[in-house]
Amino acid sequence: MTAPRPYALLAEITHRCPLHCPYCSNPVAASLCEAPRRRPQGGGSSNAELTTEEWRRVIREAAALGVLQIGFSGGEPLARRDLVELIRAAREAKLYTNLITSGIGLADDRVRVMRDAGLDSIQLSFQSDEASLADEIAGTRAHERKLAVAAKIRAAGIPLSLNFVIHRHNIDRLTQMIELTKALGAERVELANVQFYGWAFRNRAALLPTREQVDRARDIATAAKARLAGKIDIFYVLPDYYGTRPKPCLNGWGQRYLTVNPVGDVLPCPTASSAIPDLRFENIRTRDLDWIWRESESFNRFRGTEWMPEPCRSCPQKEIDFGGCRCQAALLTGNAANTDPVCEFSPNRSRVDAVLCHINSSTGHAPDWTYRTNPTALPVSV
Amino acid sequence: MRTTAISDLARPSLAKGVRLQFDSTTGESVLLYPEGIVELNETAHEILSHCDGRTLVEIVYELAKEYEADSNALAADVRDTLSDLRRRKLIEFK
Numbered sequence: 033m034t035a036p037r038p039y040a041l042l043a044e045i046t047h048r049c050p051l052h053c054p055y056c057s058n059p060v061a062a063s064l065c066e067a068p069r070r071r072p073q074g075g076g077s078s079n080a081e082l083t084t085e086e087w088r089r090v091i092r093e094a095a096a097l098g099v100l101q102i103g104f105s106g107g108e109p110l111a112r113r114d115l116v117e118l119i120r121a122a123r124e125a126k127l128y129t130n131l132i133t134s135g136i137g138l139a140d141d142r143v144r145v146m147r148d149a150g151l152d153s154i155q156l157s158f159q160s161d162e163a164s165l166a167d168e169i170a171g172t173r174a175h176e177r178k179l180a181v182a183a184k185i186r187a188a189g190i191p192l193s194l195n196f197v198i199h200r201h202n203i204d205r206l207t208q209m210i211e212l213t214k215a216l217g218a219e220r221v222e223l224a225n226v227q228f229y230g231w232a233f234r235n236r237a238a239l240l241p242t243r244e245q246v247d248r249a250r251d252i253a254t255a256a257k258a259r260l261a262g263k264i265d266i267f268y269v270l271p272d273y274y275g276t277r278p279k280p281c282l283n284g285w286g287q288r289y290l291t292v293n294p295v296g297d298v299l300p301c302p303t304a305s306s307a308i309p310d311l312r313f314e315n316i317r318t319r320d321l322d323w324i325w326r327e328s329e330s331f332n333r334f335r336g337t338e339w340m341p342e343p344c345r346s347c348p349q350k351e352i353d354f355g356g357c358r359c360q361a362a363l364l365t366g367n368a369a370n371t372d373p374v375c376e377f378s379p380n381r382s383r384v385d386a387v388l389c390h391i392n393s394s395t396g397h398a399p400d401w402t403y404r405t406n407p408t409a410l411p412v413s414v
Numbered sequence: 415m416r417t418t419a420i421s422d423l424a425r426p427s428l429a430k431g432v433r434l435q436f437d438s439t440t441g442e443s444v445l446l447y448p449e450g451i452v453e454l455n456e457t458a459h460e461i462l463s464h465c466d467g468r469t470l471v472e473i474v475y476e477l478a479k480e481y482e483a484d485s486n487a488l489a490a491d492v493r494d495t496l497s498d499l500r501r502r503k504l505i506e507f508k
Binding site for chain 1: 430431433439444446447448451
């Protein structure tokens with residue numbers, strides 16, 4: 033089928049990160065961490081991070097394809113020393129440039145340099161509203177530093193959004209998180225219930241909130257949205273396991289978004305590389321972005337509605353939710369082409385219900401989680 | 415829908431973090447903001463291109479002159495468009 037034009041590129045420029053959040057959506061088995069400066073000359077290894085020049089090419093090709101927005105993400109994008117150069121390249125390509133960061137490593141002068149290079153907006157992650165819980169979730173002492181970073185971003189005049197990932201251990205503090213957003217002077221806050229991919233999928237039993245928690249949080253978010261309308265934009269992302277219809281993932285596969293990961297694999301969705309093992313992804317070191325977007329099997333496999341099985345195929349919702357999330361179908365049913373099992377019409381909905389039943393009937397504390405570890409360094413071959 | 419009246423002397427400008435940009439794929443203008451894109455019609459584009467510190471009344475006057483249009487009808491269009499953009503927090507008034 034004919035490819036539409038993409039609107040946004042997620043540039044995952046590194047999977048290295050100083051935080052160890054157990055809900056990270058990065059692949060658990062990442063072996064993608066060599067900084068580009070450590071690459072052997074002329075090595076052409078596909079397991080090393082893209083170089084500055086390679087990212088510049090990706091940015092130019094994305095803009096030529098029609099992309100209007102870029103999000104620099106990771107891992108922690110500040111771990112790349114060339115981030116400012118990449119921001120400059122994005123601005124030269126007239127892209128709206130957004131940095132999605134933990135804030136760790138953001139010194140005063142770097143904020144201003146990034147602003148002057150054309151950075152349009154920053155999304156700063158927080159794990160909770162107060163240090164003890166936040167640091168426990170992050171697996172490191174980060175909260176106080178984030179507060180300082182938020183002040184630096186405000187001082188530099190860059191639009192600020194706070195991002196909270198919501199789960200069983202912080203969902204009861206939604207009110208305080210919104211208070212922190214006000215106190216830090218952010219224009220926008222995302223309160224996004226954790227989605228179960230990568231590390232979060234591994235830690236699902238520890239992270240999934242109870243139905244009672246979810247109902248209470250929804251009421252708090254709804255009330256806060258009304259109360260703060262015109263002051264702070266509140267985006268509350270529902271936990272899809274507790275829904276009856278799937279989320280319209282990506283607004284359809286290969287329709288609006290593309291992701292380039294640290295080593296240059298081009299993905300229709302950031303979690304696809306680990307969730308859908310039978311899909312082969314193209315790399316910008318061997319193909320240009322235009323071809324990958326339009327022609328590659330990975331982008332065309334679930335584009336449109338032709339691939340859909342029943343009950344999606346004859347469903348009036350199929351152009352609204354696009355059958356839900358391919359990664360979730362793959363992780364929960366073993367087949368990415370199945371209807372997202374969150375959907376009440378999916379023959380596999382019982383798998384989601386079994387998980388919910390277990391969480392809501394178990395007593396006492398949730399099990400411990402496994403902290404996200406950094407990708408292991410690959411030996412440099414000579 | 416309830417909208418607060420916009421004063422004749424209000425000076426509309428893009429809200430913080432919002433950028434007006436030409437989209438070379440469609441040949442139309444877009445507003446870009448964190449995690450969002452709004453495709454503008456020609457009317458909205460024309461109005462926003464005049465939001466450079468001028469008051470509402472000045473913008474209507476300029477547009478009426480350029481398009482040889484009736485300024486009363488035009489004023490209503492401008493107010494509707496600006497109200498819609500303000501509701502979406504894409505512009506603010508000074």
